[in-house]
Amino acid sequence: MIPVVPPARPNKAARNVLRKLVQGEAPPTAPMNIVDRLAGSPYANFTIQVGKAEESARKTIDFALRLAETMFRYGAGALEVETSIIAVTAAMGLRNIEVDITNQSVIINYAPRDAVPITLLRVVRSWTNNYAGLVEIHELVTDVASGGVSRDEAHRRLDVIIKKPKPFPRWMVSMAEAVFAAAVVGVIGGTVVGMIVAFMTILLAGQVARVLGKWRVPDFFVTAISSFIVTMVAVLCFMMEVPLSPSIVVAGGILLMLPSGRLVSAVQDAINGFPVTAAGRFLSAFLTFGAIVAGIAVGLVSSAVFGADRLNVAETISGTLPLFWVLALVGLATVAICIAEQTSVKLVLPTTAVAVIGYVVYYYGMEFGLGGRFAPAVAAVVIGMLARVIALRLGAPQLVVAVPSIIFLLVGLSIFRAMFVMTLTPEDSVTGAVGIFNALVVILAVAAGVVLGDNAARPFTRSSGQKDRRRNRRR
Known part of the structure; x- marks a missing residue:
């Protein structure tokens, strides 16, 4: 008599591994999430603050634009400005934003689903040497990204940084x-x-x-x-x-x-x-x-x-x-x-x-x-x-x-x-x-x-x- 061999049971784990090797984890044309730009930056591990982000989106974007303008005035590069904007807005609950930096202007677009989009522009018209101010802004963005500073407190601290005299006369x-x-x-x-x-x-x-x-x-x-x-x-x-x-x-x-x-x-x-x-x-x-x-x-x-x-x-x-x-x-x-x-x-x-x-x-x-x-x-x-x-x-x-x-x-x-x-x-x-x-x-x-x-x-x-x-x- 010929022994009857039961059919092989499909190995689900092996099929998943093979699919990942052949197909990849994401479609090749999927757009990059803007939050992924924080990878490798000091703000990669941000904490999202719990609150009604949608209702206060305009205030958050205004703060981000003012922060970006100050950083440009103090001599920051475009990459530092972009990562700071993304970290601040993401920590305050706005993830669906787009940032465009062109020489001396910053544009932020926020387009939530089933809502009116918000697009704001800020132009930087003056420059000054103030690396000490950049250091304090870096500390502020780090605190915001870690979830330890609310938006109102961040506004107040940014005002203090802008009005603070420079360290050397x-x-x-x-x-x-x-x-x-x-x-x-x-x-x-x-x-x-x-x-x-x-x-x-x-x-x-x-x-x-x-x-x-x-x-x-x-x-x-x-x-x-x-x-x-x-x-x-x-x-x-x-x-x-x-x-x-x-x-x-x-x-x-x-x-x-x-x-x-x-x-x-x-x-x-x-x-x-x-x-x-x-x-x-x-x-x-x-x-x-x-x-x-x-x-x-x-x-x-x-x-x-x-x-x-x-x-x-x-x-x-x-x-x-x-x-x-x-x-x-x-x-x-x-x-x-x-x-x-x-x-x-x-x-x-x-x-x-x-x-x-x-x-x-x-x-x-x-x-x-x-x-x-x-x-x-x-x-x-x-x-x-x-x-x-x-x-x-x-x-x-x-x-x-x-x-x-x-x-x-x-x-x-x-x-x-x-x-x-x-x-x-x-x-x-x-x-x-x-x-x-x-x-x-x-x-x-x-x-x-x-x-x-x-x-x-x-x-x-x-x-x-x-x-x-x-x-x-x-x-």
Whole structure:
């Protein structure tokens, strides 16, 4: 007799595994939930506040727009603004929103099912340096996302942040800008005389710029007039036979005018998926470069009219100080730029430490033959990682530590030299074009390195996210 074998029972678990391997968990055309944009950010583990969110949606969106406007005014990037808006609105019960950020405007659309949609727009028309305010806004968004702050309390705290005076007075900022210029002149190879001249030049140009700002003169002409003053100081030093290079005087005077941070932020916005904002910042940065070149050109032409010799203010400068003194000057310059950017007092020393470590990586990268393009990228990766870890430990956004720490790479100075050569020396226009290309490559490498370091440091900051998750569960 032939034994009868019962039919095999279908294995449901095996079929599910096979279906997932072949088909996937979600349809390939399913739209991405906007809350998923919080993955990897400090606000990934938000807590939804229980309440009638639909009835107070307009107030929540008004608060989110005001928060975004303040962050843009204080110097935040587009990604930080977007994640903050999503975290705040999601924590307050509004998940079906869309956020659109284009250069200096923020649009929030809320379209609940079977209800009238709400679309609000806010335009940012002024900017100021206030990294300390960004730190406090980061703490506010963190508290809102954790469920510990109601909307009314968040409104009150945002009002306090906006009205709170900056940590450093104006006279200290002016002195810090001058100290920064003098220190960086020492880093790039200037003498003590050059550092003193740069210090006095920045003080003079800064006072003139403040007066022009009170008269509501456009920034383009303020920058051009300031660079004209710097050039005339270089011409006077040359005519008086002061023992220093004219290029040192000009470099020290225009360092603060160079939009190095804006260029890096533009590349970061492009990498993070904000091309319109990146294009706007690129245009603004190159207009600033054009203003600087125009002011220097007018100064050189004016000096030639009065019989002075034509100066070469774009020659390459190489440092000659020992590494110990260079590191001391880098630390001093970082402290000064932190004061100029109105960084929170608790972040000044950590930011200085990150900048010094980054410069050491850059220095030895050049010594080991990595080259002028790869060495800044490696240093930027290290800075991006350290900035994320330290900033989140101290309750601050990553850019507050990262941006002042990359100033020593002087990405804007190379673009200025290339634009100057291409504009004012037509016979070397090819050299200037190649210089601009090389400078843009370095800027892209630095910005990409900072973003890569920020993403690479996420596993090291996961512990704080787990603590937030456990605290949210207890609520």
